Amino acid sequence: MNPLRSIILAAAKNGAIRTAVATAPVSRDVVRRFVAGETTAEAVAVTRRLAEDGLTATLDYLGEDTTDAALAEATVLAYEELLSALHDQGLSDRAEVSVKLTAVGQLLDEELALANARRICRAAEAAGTTVTLDMEDHTTTDSTLRILAELRSTWPWVGAVLQSYLHRTLDDARALASSGSRVRLCKGAYAEPESVAFDAGQETDLSYVRCVNALLAGDGYPMFATHDPRLVRIITERAEAHGRKPGSFEFQMLYGIRPEEQRRLAQLGHTVRVYVPYGGEWYGYLMRRLAERPANTTFFLRALATRN
């Protein structure tokens, strides 16, 4: 892994750095580049703007690694409120939700996380939309796939996420490439040991392409999450080779990253879904975005230095 990336991801776990960054006056402005806002109303407003540009959304109420059942409960309530607002505003055919299981109690108790995820799925069903379970660090992968299987027995539309940097992922992709199965493929954003993950560079990209082929060859609905221009080109070519028409798979990108490319792909007739995070707990999310791109880090550190 790139040393700068490991340093930033390690800093993300450090309480003192967290307090310094989270309370710096400039942070809020920088955060706004990647985060839609703190409230349901702001998240819905961003969804509407994206819809006007021909884009769809998956909304993430920020939070993770919760070890407090009351916080997990607050997260469920936030999703219920959001889903009802999307329905009331006629946006549930344009937007779904992404859920981190560690935000709804996975680190406390798998059964609690499952029960909370069920409540979110029920609310999504009532709103007429879907849920995707984000994938977090590798220690949670098996538990997340178990919860996914449970949820899919009631709601087959619940989406999974696979990370191409993990050695195991091609097997998971083959196992999940079945009819009706929604699978988001990404490279992976956590600091992982060599024993389970490829290097962040070429090996992860090659694994990504192998998984693209496995997902396109199956009967499921692949969701390709990447900003990488080379991978976008390869996905487009491989989709054609597999006889996949636009609409039988989708592209996904993060809010604030390559917005012109998002619109370009939508104009070509592709479904493009933008991952829109919102809420007050933006710290871990922002640190992963900075770790991905040194240019963002320089921008962020310069802004911190000049305002303090």
Ligand SMILES: Cc1cc2nc3c(=O)[nH]c(=O)nc-3n(C[C@H](O)[C@H](O)[C@H](O)COP(=O)(O)OP(=O)(O)OC[C@H]3O[C@@H](n4cnc5c(N)ncnc54)[C@H](O)[C@@H]3O)c2cc1C
């Ligand atoms: C919709 C979505 C959902 C995700 N969900 C998860 C999840 O559940 N679990 C998880 O671990 N990770 C998730 N991720 C994050 C993902 O794993 C990667 O960390 C992240 O997407 C960066 O990888 P990349 O494929 O964009 O390629 P990178 O290797 O980061 O970037 C490749 C190239 O993309 C271009 N690029 C990247 N950023 C920019 C930019 N800001 N401006 C211009 N060009 C840029 C550059 O050309 C760069 O060289 C998600 C990502 C997306 C898009």
